[in-house]
Amino acid sequence: MALVSHILGNCPKCKSIASFGIVDVRSNYVSKGCRHCQYKENENLPPLRKKILYLDQFFLSHTFRGKEKKFIDAAKRIENLAAKQLLIVPFSSLHEDETYQWERHSELIEFIKETSRGHEFLPDYQVEQNQLTKAFESWISGAPPFYKKSEDDVFPKNIHEWESYYRIDVGQYTKDRELVRELKKQSVDSLVDIFDGWRASNTTFEEDVIMELNASAKSYLDSYFLYVERILSGDLMAQLNAPIMSRMVEALLLHTPNDISSDKRLKMIIDFFTSEHFRLCPYQNLSAKIFAALKLQVKQGAYANDIKARKKLSGFFYDVSHISNYAPYCHAFFADKSMSQLVARPEVSLSKNYEVKVFSVETMDDFLCWLESLEEEMTEEHIMALRKAYPKLVLDH
Ligand SMILES: [Zn+2]
Incomplete structure (x- = not known):
């Protein structure tokens, strides 16, 4: 039975x-x-290849408020495409982190989970770590510097499957307090405070990218050394509450040959941090370029008013994290206006470098057209399979 x-x-x-x-x-x-x-x-059922769409907080909160017709129309179309197994809109740890700053966070979280239909990305720190360890192994093996993306960098399981009638709840990230880490400390104030220094500097974009990458490597190392210091001083809590950042170097150490001294193993990691392999990790590459491009914008006269800058950039660190971690693995990414302008700059060229379409409220019509094109690409075989698998699904809209 x-x-x-x-x-x-x-x-x-x-x-x-x-x-x-x-x-x-x-x-x-x-x-x-x-x-x-x-x-x-x-x-x-026939094999599937779903498109991956990332909706950042800007899109989700606008749709959730339910006041703007264009957002509601787009959300309905997305829901329908997801039901037709053509598209997924995964939930991420950053959605959850960011949502918890909202007053109506539990309702918004429910809405975001509902939109994701049980699909989730790996947490941001895991994506960062997966890329680092993969690049490090490739560097050790002497392979040429090239980062080969794969979906298992960002997904815990295969996403190209026909959806079950029973949805699994996603987003248990809140239990992991460590998640809410560096990002929150890096307040927008400290960013805007260095704008004057940026305006006065005469470094090139390329030099700024290298500086950002070096800063990223330095923060991994500093955080790791601090962790080791705590362990050595007998701080038993270190293993429980050290920031996740401090574990990146530890994760890399696991991939070093174990027949060499620990000093040499650490030296390998430091050398790796100056390598092209490290620079080509999608997260490192993209976030460094975004910060360097912001610096360029500031030098060229943007964000001249301090108060307006603080307001406009209030979600900047989250936005950079959303887009640098996940956009390289998506077919389309919906960002806020200033981020989409930033990544469209020739120095960043996100769309070209990672084959992802970037949309914003300014290109809402193009976004709707893109969604429509997914529907048009649906084959007869796919339609037949949908009828077999989900007889109640309305197909003609
Ligand atoms: Zn029977």
Whole structure:
């Protein structure tokens, strides 16, 4: 006897009336059964390649407020495309971190989870670590400097599967307090405070990118040394509450040969941090370029008014983190206006370098067209499979 979700008709075996139907959809087949006997059958579904869309906080909070028609229309279209197994809109740890600063956070979180339909990205620090360890292994092996992206850098499981009738709840990140780490400390004030220094500097964009990358490497090392110091001084809490950042170097140490001294192993990591392999890690590369491009904007006269700058850049660190971690793995990314302008600058060229379309409120019509194009690409075989797997799904809109 099976728990039938959708009745298709009489059982082919025991002939019970209206007792045979769909039990569930499982990754690549429809599982069917009978309410009265043991009869079961599976029907295969064709392979899927879903598009990946990242909606940043700007899009989600606007849609959630429900006041702007364009956002609501886009959200409805996204929901429909996701139901048709053409698109996924995964939830990320950054959505959760950022949402917790909101007054109506629990409602917004529910809304974001609902939109993601059970799909989630790995937490940001995990993505950062996956890229670092992969690049480090490639550097050790002597392979040429090239970062080969793969979906398992950012997803805990295969995303190209037919969706089950039962959704798994996502986003248990809040239990991990460590997640809310450096980002919050790096307040926008400290950023705006250095703008005067930026305006006076005469470094080139390329030099600024290198400086950003060096700063990133330095923060991994500093944080690791601080952690080691705590351990050596007998601080038993260090292993429990050290910032996740301090574990990056530790993770890399696990990939060094164990027949050399610990000094040499650490030296390897320091050398790696100055390598092209490190620079080409998507997160490192993109976030360094974004900060260097912001510096360029500031030098060219942007954000001249301090008060306005603080307001305009209030979510900047989160935005950089969202886009640098996840955009390289998406087909499309919806960002706020200033971020989309920043990454469109020729020095960053996000779309070209990582083959991702970047949309914002300024290009809402293009975004709607892109969504429509996904629908148009749907094959007959896919439509037939949808009818088999989800008989209640409305296909004609
Ligand atoms: Zn039966």
